[in-house]
Amino acid sequence: MSNDYKDRDSGAERITFLPQHGHYRHLRVYQVTEMIYDITFYFTQHYLTKGDRTVDQMVQAARSGKQNIAEGNQAAATSSETEIKLTNVAKASLEELLDDYEDYLRVRHLPQWNAEHPRYEKMRQYARSEQIRNEYARKIALMNDEEIANLSITLIHQAIYMLHKLLITMQDRFVREGGIKERMFQSRVDYRSNQSNLNNRSNQNNRIAQNGHFVPKDKKY
Numbered sequence: 003m004s005n006d007y008k009d010r011d012s013g014a015e016r017i018t019f020l021p022q023h024g025h026y027r028h029l030r031v032y033q034v035t036e037m038i039y040d041i042t043f044y045f046t047q048h049y050l051t052k053g054d055r056t057v058d059q060m061v062q063a064a065r066s067g068k069q070n071i072a073e074g075n076q077a078a079a080t081s082s083e084t085e086i087k088l089t090n091v092a093k094a095s096l097e098e099l100l101d102d103y104e105d106y107l108r109v110r111h112l113p114q115w116n117a118e119h120p121r122y123e124k125m126r127q128y129a130r131s132e133q134i135r136n137e138y139a140r141k142i143a144l145m146n147d148e149e150i151a152n153l154s155i156t157l158i159h160q161a162i163y164m165l166h167k168l169l170i171t172m173q174d175r176f177v178r179e180g181g182i183k184e185r186m187f188q189s190r191v192d193y194r195s196n197q198s199n200l201n202n203r204s205n206q207n208n209r210i211a212q213n214g215h216f217v218p219k220d221k222k223y
Contacts (some may be wrong), residue, residue, distance in 0.1 A: 026075035031164040035071060035096070037138055038157050039064040041150060042099065049106075049147040060102045065160065066095035086172050093165040100158045102150050113150045129156040 026032050042064040042186040060107055073133075074088030107114045115122040128134055 004218075014095045017167055018209055026072045026124065029071065029075065029163055032068065032075075033073045033135065034164070035064075035092070038096070038099070038154060039068045039136065039160060040139065041142055041154050041157070044142055045147070045150050046153065049150075056102060060099060063099040063102065067092045067099065071165075082172065082175070085156065087171065089165060093162055093169070096158050096162050096165070100155060100162070103155050107148070107151050110151040112148045112151070114155065120123045121152075123150060125156055129153060129160060135151070216217065 010125035039061075041062050046060050050057050050060075070088040074085045074092065076082040077088060104114060106112075115118065115125060117123075142153070145153070
């Protein structure tokens with residue numbers, strides 16, 4: 003099966019071996035990591051001491067999670083390998099950030115909310131809702147450090163899960179379709195095959211015409 007992708011150019015249809023991807027900002031996982039970054043920035047500015055190395059560490063990890071999803075999505079058109087690599091970096095960065103939030107709660111003897119905690123399920127549902135995207139910036143200003151840390155942990159778990167599923171999809175697609183070099187080669191093979199078929203049909207029509215078996219449409223009897 004051909005790995006070509008249809009595209010439009012100046013109103014005419016053409017074939018390209020470059021896959022078409024949606025904008026990364028439309029990805030749910032990117033939207034979640036954007037919230038994680040904003041919340042983490044607020045958290046470090048309000049609950050960690052200025053000059054603490056953990057501040058930069060957490061902000062950079064949150065930024066890396068967000069940016070590598072964006073860069074991986076943009077690289078996807080020309081390199082499946084780079085897309086997979088950057089998406090995996092994003093996942094690893096969020097796992098590092100998760101450790102930092104868990105450490106914050108543990109060393110301060112604050113609870114990390116689990117399934118037995120009375121507020122766990124409500125927080126989990128809120129983190130999955132569309133509502134949070136419109137109000138998280140306002141909500142976190144009303145929360146304490148325990149609440150913000152647990153909200154961030156919940157969002158990070160969701161993002162890591164989505165990235166895990168995304169990586170599986172990317173790997174499956176790579177196995178089926180290969181990388182850019184393989185798609186380029188296959189597109190060239192398909193083009194030559196199509197040209198050969200067209201030439202064969204043209205030659206066959208010419209031979210029929212020469213043998214007197216072909217009647218032009220404008221010939222009258």
